[in-house]
Amino acid sequence: MQELPSSVDPARFALCADAIAEAARELALLGWTPATSSNFSMRVNDELAAITISGRDKGRLGREDIMLVDMAGHAVGTHARPSAETGLHTQAYRRLPHAQVVLHTHSRTQSVASRLFAREGVVRLEGWELQKAITGYTTHESVLDIPVFPNTQYMPELVARIDAWLDAGKPLHAYLIDGHGIYTWGADMAEARRHLEALEFLLACELDLRRFSA
Numbered sequence: 477m478q479e480l481p482s483s484v485d486p487a488r489f490a491l492c493a494d495a496i497a498e499a500a501r502e503l504a505l506l507g508w509t510p511a512t513s514s515n516f517s518m519r520v521n522d523e524l525a526a527i528t529i530s531g532r533d534k535g536r537l538g539r540e541d542i543m544l545v546d547m548a549g550h551a552v553g554t555h556a557r558p559s560a561e562t563g564l565h566t567q568a569y570r571r572l573p574h575a576q577v578v579l580h581t582h583s584r585t586q587s588v589a590s591r592l593f594a595r596e597g598v599v600r601l602e603g604w605e606l607q608k609a610i611t612g613y614t615t616h617e618s619v620l621d622i623p624v625f626p627n628t629q630y631m632p633e634l635v636a637r638i639d640a641w642l643d644a645g646k647p648l649h650a651y652l653i654d655g656h657g658i659y660t661w662g663a664d665m666a667e668a669r670r671h672l673e674a675l676e677f678l679l680a681c682e683l684d685l686r687r688f689s690a
């Protein structure tokens with residue numbers, strides 16, 4: 477049972493929880509959240525985020541499957557266990573002030589691409605019109621690098637790798653985790669969804685290019 481701190485308007489929490497549940501249902505229908513995988517969150521205010529409870533079927537979420545965490549990833553107002561990957565969500569909110577929504581999925585395309593490009597450490601997207609679906613990209617002539625980080629069950633290790641990428645001043649709109657899936661975000665749900673859909677399409681194109689040019 478989620479108790480709301482006085483700093484959270486119940487209507488705001490309901491809006492966040494409903495938006496997460498609706499997006500998750502639609503992404504599950506695409507087959508991008510197999511076997512309870514994936515997790516989703518939305519910034520509630522400067523201190524708190526709404527996030528999926530760990531282990532829930534992402535195709536069947538209701539408000540009771542969403543909980544609050546602080547920006548250190550600690551549960552707030554509930555004994556429920558937040559997503560095992562909460563640290564990646566709260567890192568995005570701490571490091572990327574424009575990020576209001578974080579989406580993580582495990583589609584087959586994302587998973588295969590993460591394995592195939594792990595050795596290079598990056599998927600370089602260049603020459604695709606759909607790069608313009610990523611905010612700030614205005615031409616297919618741009619270069620969009622999606623890093624691939626090694627998978628680990630120890631979130632602080634992954635957080636450190638992502639921090640290092642950001643600290644080097646490299647643009648970051650999404651990342652893959654080897655053998656795992658993708659993370660991306662946006663200034664609202666629509667932008668985060670657009671980024672996720674565009675990247676799914678672009679990764680599939682890159683996989684096809686590799687397959688046909690082998």
Ligand SMILES: CSCCC(=O)C(=O)COP(=O)(O)O
Pocket residue numbers: 511512513514515528529530531532558559560561580
């Ligand atoms: C069965 S999926 C393995 C964990 C994972 O990668 C994931 O995305 C879901 O974890 P959560 O704790 O958020 O349910």
Ligand SMILES: [Zn+2]
Pocket residue numbers: 513514515561580582656657
């Ligand atoms: Zn995952």
